Amino acid sequence: MERGTRRRYGARAAALVAAVVSVSLAAGCTGGPAPGDGHGDGRGRQRAESPGTSDVPPASPAAPVLAVKIDNVPAARPQTGLDAADVVYVEPVEGGLSRLMAVYATRLPERVGPVRSARESDLELLRQFHRPTLAFSGAQSRLLPLIDAAPLRAETPGRTPGAYVRDGGRPVPHNLYVHPGRLLPSAPGPSALTTGFRRGEAPTGGRDEASRTVRYPAASFTFTWSAAAGRWLVGMDGRPAVTAEGRRLAPATVVVQYVRMRESGFHDSLGSPTPYVESVGSGRAEVLRDGRAHDVTWRRGSAAQGTAFTAADGTPVNVADGQVWVVFARMP
Incomplete structure (x- = not known):
């Protein structure tokens, strides 16, 4: 083959490779929006879904926890699978409302939901886990590149449609559920809970507490101690919080964590x-x-890193065996 011919052939081959790479990258970007999700980009555009980064390895039994973003407006209650979570984070969202992030490590329930969209601060919160799997219904288009770059495995209905199902007996958008067993082969086990929580004997001191309420502008959470159950019974917006089967939500430990809150670069x-x-x-x-x-x-x-909790003398404060709820409250 003559030198000029080789050059022309090489140029055409390089152009073809570039085109294939371009198409592949486009295919790896966001999918379609989750119908009815209320988290827009403020310009009337629909929300897209992120499939996550392509270099995240498949889930293995020993590695990642599963985190699920769960709806928490009255129309979404009672939620399904919330009582099986090891940790439940209560987060403020737009309009003074709340949303939950449930983290699963020791067991995977059959179904969890209703599933809703992700937020920017979820990414920082989830960094304490080693490449967790995040199940969510969508996110703002401008947030998607941050999700793609985060060290996690993002699973949405657009990426794994077989893992999600709509409940025809509930209104959109409060009717999307995920089957955890279709995202992870099995529960990773307690060693995956790299939250920094220490389990053990109760700390000394403290004060008797029959009930504790945390309020957001448009939502409230009350935790009432039940000596008979040995748990804190959860109330939401003044009503008992129950599972889909009618059992009270009742964590063993509740942490009210006062944090700085600011406006992100996003809005609904x-x-x-x-x-x-x-x-x-x-x-x-x-x-x-x-x-x-x-x-x-x-x-x-x-x-x-996980979060350490210490007493005034610097000694670690243990949580009880069982489910932990962490409620983020605005720092005074």
């Missing part, structure tokens, strides 16, 4: 700013367990 379709919860840093907190409240200090040195 009505123009309401999205709060950003700063879960890295330090501040005060209350640990509720065994019918008592303990004033503690929380510290998280970096996003890759």
Whole structure:
């Protein structure tokens, strides 16, 4: 083959490779929106879904936890699968409302939901886990590149449609559910809970606490101690919070964590700013367990670390065996 011919052939081959790479990258970007999700980009555009980064390895039994973003407006209750979570985070969202993030490590329920969209501060919160799987229904288009770049495995209905199902007996958007067993082969086990929580004997001191309420502008959470159950019974917006089967939600430990909150660079379709919860840093907190409240200090040195809770003398404060709820409250 002559030199000129080889050059022309090489140029055409390079152009073909570039075109294939371009198409592949486009195919790896966002899918379609989750119908009815209320988290827009403020300009009336539909929300897209992120399939996550292509270099995240498949889930393995020993590695990632599963985190699911769960709807928490009255129309979404009662939720399904919330009682099986190891940790439940309560987060503020637009309009003074709340949303939940449930983290599963020791067991995977049959179904979880209703599933809703992700927020920017979720990415910082999830950095404490090793490449977790995040199940969510969608996100703002401008947030999607941040999700794609985060060290997690994003699973949406657009990426794994067989893992999600709509409940025809509920209205959209409060009727999307995920089957965890179709995202993870099995529960990764308690070693995957790299939250920094220490389980063990109750700390000394503290004060008797029969009930504790945390309020957001348009939502409230009340935790009432039940000596008979040995758990904190959850109330939401003044009503008992129950599972889909009618059982009371009842964590063993509740942490009220006071954090800095600021407006993120995002807002919903009505123009309401999205709060950003700063879960890295330090501040005060209350640990509720065994019918008592303990004033503690929380510290998280970096996003890759869990959160340590210590008493005034610097000793670690243990949580009880069982489910833990962490309620983020605005730092005074």
